[in-house]
Amino acid sequence: MTRAIMIQGTGSNVGKSLLVAGLCRAARRRGLSVAPFKPQNMSNNAAATADGGEIGRAQALQARAAGRAPHTDMNPVLLKPESETGAQLVVQGRRRSTQEAARYQRDKGALLDVVLESFHRLAAGADLVLIEGAGSPAETNLRRGDIANMGFARAAGVPVVLVGDIDRGGVIAQIVGTQAMLDADDRAMIAGFAINRFRGDLALFDAGRDDIAARTGWPCLGVVPWFHDAWRLPAEDMMDIASRGADQDGACKVAVPQLPRMANFDDLDPLSAEPSVAVEIVPPGRPLPGDADLVLIPGSKSTRGDLSFFRAQGWDIDLKAHLRRGGHVLGLCGGYQMLGRSIADPDGLEGPPGTDPGLGLLEVETVMRGDKTVSPRVATALPDGAPVTGYEIHLGRTEGPDRARGWLSVEGRIEGAASPDGRVRGSYLHGLFASDGFRTAYLRGLGHRSDAAYEAGVEATLDALADHLETYLDVDALLGLAAPLRG
Known part of the structure; x- marks a missing residue:
């Protein structure tokens, strides 16, 4: 029963x-x-x-x-x-x-x-x-x-x-x-x-x-x-996001602009779990840090609105300076759309109908469509073939010349886009950093190493959380209060 x-x-x-x-x-x-x-x-x-x-x-x-x-x-x-x-x-x-x-x-x-x-x-x-x-x-x-x-x-x-x-x-x-x-x-x-x-x-x-x-x-x-290890588990609420410093000197620094409608920011969790990676959430009113190795623009529930907010902070200027210094940029989902030449929403699916210029760092254009893509995905990274698991949740289609440099193969199709020098990339695939092999290769490309086994760490933390509750809650009594469902 x-x-x-x-x-x-x-x-x-x-x-x-x-x-x-x-x-x-x-x-x-x-x-x-x-x-x-x-x-x-x-x-x-x-x-x-x-x-x-x-x-x-x-x-x-x-x-x-x-x-x-x-x-x-x-x-x-x-x-x-x-x-x-x-x-x-x-x-x-x-x-x-x-x-x-x-x-x-x-x-x-x-x-x-x-x-x-x-x-x-x-x-x-x-x-x-x-x-x-x-x-x-x-x-x-x-x-x-x-x-x-x-x-x-x-x-x-x-x-x-x-x-x-x-x-x-x-x-x-x-x-x-x-x-x-x-x-x-x-x-x-x-x-x-x-x-x-x-x-x-x-x-x-x-x-x-x-x-x-x-x-x-x-x-x-x-x-x-x-429970002090709660940060090791995927966060759901924006208020749970926190900048995390690295445990090592010479760490890889990842800067993440905090957008008002950030979505699917659990992309950051595997990076935060890395002892050799410092993730810095950049709040409104502060410039993107000049010493970042990577600027990661996360997903957004209102891409054009968040892009306008991004510009209002002057982050578009900071981003170009970051690239001049030799830095890398990664846009995921809405962040990917922002990196292109334009974002069109003719039917007003995410706000007022219209078209806005993008950041112009990738030769692609996005048009919002009514059919929403929602699916788990199995992929491989190109060209090394590292396995990647993730998911897509997005409106819109993105096309353009830089799609010819897609850097993921998702179930037989090329996904993503990259600039000619490879330092600006975008993709619709969320969750890709949870794959240890991919994350190791990506960080290596930034000149840093990976020291974490993320998925195993999540499992170990869930076990530790259960142990924690067994110690301080009367779990047997609590479960004993559960009532049979009505017929």
Whole structure:
């Protein structure tokens, strides 16, 4: 009989995704067939699934922890922000429309049937479903039509564990205040609470833990210290991006301009894991560093808008100076499109219709089209033949003379473009640096070496995360709270 339990938080970014990933690995090690699920996610960092759809990157990591292939049913509603008030709506892996926030808030309840359909289909092949909420259940302005937190929990009959983040401060008020804001039926869904991201002597919070339990009547399932190796796992939220210095002198320096609508920036994770690579995220208002070996322009959910932002920072001037000094440039997906001569969006798929000049560093042009490419890919690097695995998620087609110097072979077709001297390159393939052989060869071309086994490192970190939770959470008690699904 399939059982399920939901992890909700007192707010966004309290560590729900990481906790669910660790619990997936812990449950798998108990011999359970476990599947992750998130009814609604908001992220521009997506993963491609084998069935040709896309889900949040966090659910792909959780699937890996569970020993499963990512599937669109794991995240049936994905919102990909395109502006301050609008987002692309992806339903069961497929792009449905672009919606303004007010309209989505009004209409989201109609998606509950789709969410429940995916949930029950996923649950049919698992012993246990671990569900991640979104934001906070205490946001009363969002409660009507809710599909992400208590609206889903009540519809599916799934008990909830509430998680607070002590690193932010005020965790007692976070949890007690959440209880105060919930109505009686929502409160009845909560079976316990846990505290995340503690720093220091755990005994110092014993009184606080007991006070929460006394005020709420909920049992405490554990106080979890900060997991310091979390940076080794693929990040989903832009706020999780951080510059990382190298462990060695003479390191390869990779500069990454921080764009407002950065997408699929997990491309940076394998580079950050390298002891001999320093990844510097360059915030707005600061120039691109003059000593960088490589400037990497990441993907974007709004390519023309981010290109305009890039120019407004003066980074286009910095980039040309970087090339004059002999540096290298790599554009991935939206970054690749920016490097060309022009970007045309005649139908307004990513913003107002129109055409903008690109950075002019590659002899290619891009036209946005309505058919979206979403697929895992197997490739080889040219000319050395190093194996590469990755994925494509993009609108648009890019053509031009520099495509003749494509530097990847993706399932029999040439992919990417390069300048005549090879120092400017672009590609639609995300995730290519996770392939150790390719990353080693690429860094060698920059005059540096590779010292990491990235995929093995992710597996080891997931195991360490599960060990961490086993130490500080009562995992058996938490999994024991999971309820059988309604027939």
